[in-house]
Amino acid sequence: MAHRTLFLFLLTVGLSWTGAYADFRDEVEADWKVQLLQRETGPKRAPTPETDAAGGCDGVKDGKWGFHTENQEGPWWQVDLGDVKPLDRVVLWNRCDAAARNDNIIVQVSEDGSNWRDAYTHNGPTFYGKTDGRPLSVPLAGCSARYVRLTLRAQSWLHLDEVEVFGAADPVRNIALRRPAVQSSISQWSADHRPRGKRDTAWPERIAAVVKRSRELVEIRRGEGVDVSRHAAALARLERELAGLPARRLDRGEYERARWLQRRLLLADPLLDFGEIRNARAGLLQPHVRPVLRLVFPARRRPVPPRRLHDRQAKAFPHHGGPV
């Protein structure tokens, strides 16, 4: 009986630890994702009529609004196809929770962006898109244009999920995708929809930057008198393995592997107390696990004051102020 109780206790602790550790890893890796985004694209940007409009032709179709004007007389959204092209059709994916606002939407076309003509006026029924798989498809065969505009001749908000334009030359290719777009106004629901972050091809250079910084950290730690032989060996092993991988295999997974190693080097700072950090992180864990953790990882030194900890992190990692 005593063995069974002990087994169940250890199982509970083990499961709690495993689950909490997975949560902890997810949290740290999510932090890294935010850091990458902020470092490569800057902080969140205020929307403009161009950057909100970009959500109308960004390829994202989720049934919500891709762009959103203010409530105004005659709101409009338009896309620039680059030059005058013979068209085949325009396909409108509606915002599905307020779809009836577009029951009388008008498709306009222009060759110069100044002179517009109505190519189609919708007169119901209400159309949707994402929720029923039936976006509004408007035939435009015989029509040539550089600009396609959607307009409401009423006092209203204009919002759509996505606008697709297909040309006569290749009727299956959406020629509006990620083309420059603009709209009549922005609203409190507008957002900057430009693609954020570098493309996935940037992983090799991101990984190289982490490896380079890790090498520097090894030297810094050695200079501080810390035994980092295990870290240095792990770094050398990682570099060997990365060198043997084709570029297409250098992805987010390898980047995170390199960041975990870099993180261990950062935490090898002699001013940091790993026991204290682990105990602080125990705040993430379920209450009955914390005393066990404190037994396993007792604090051996006094905790580093938060300000000093921040300074050390800033010095070790000058490019960002986020969590390690």
Ligand SMILES: [Ca+2]
């Ligand atoms: Ca969209």
